[in-house]
Amino acid sequence: MAITLEQRGDGRGLMTGPARAEVLAAVRGALESTARHTLDSAGVTRRDSLWTADPRVLLTNPLSVAYGACGPMLLLNRVGPLPEVLVKWLLTQPLSVRSYLPGLYLGLAGIALFLLNLYAATGDAHFAELAVRGLDFDFAAGMVLCDALVPVSYLALNPPALPFVLAELTSLGLPPQVRDVISALRQGSPGEASAILARWQV
Structure with a gap:
């Protein structure tokens, strides 16, 4: 089947016709398969990391977007609702400036981003409060380091x-x-x- 491309600069509608539906279905299937595998491999009994991952998770923190739980949970939260057991695991992790550096990939800003996504998905204001707290920590720590x-x-x-x-x-x-x-x-x-x-x- 031939794929036709439109000459549009906004990035939407690059494929038209039946091929678009096929590609979107294949992408959705790959995401759902990845999500199933990720959920099946979660180790909620561990405290140091939720998934067996890059060894740098043991040198940074268990929640970071780069190596910790918040990166995979961002994907899972986009594919469907997060299982309660994963949310409970997240909420048992102590969150403080003593344990977490500022920053998007390794630190508090990335964790706050995930919590804001979780708030948007669930409407639970507790996640928004935690996100604001994380952003406050991230900002304060960044100011201290820079200043x-x-x-x-x-x-x-x-x-x-x-x-x-x-x-x-x-x-x-x-x-x-x-x-x-x-x-x-x-x-x-x-x-x-x-x-x-x-x-x-x-």
């Missing part, structure tokens, strides 16, 4: 200014725990810095 470059450069040239800079940043909204961790590290006390982070609940 840290300026004081770090300054302090490399002027180390005695550290207490003043930290006091000023704290008055502008830097969490005091960040100030205390930086001070502990500067004084050569990584154990104290670690203890501060362990006690800090974001």
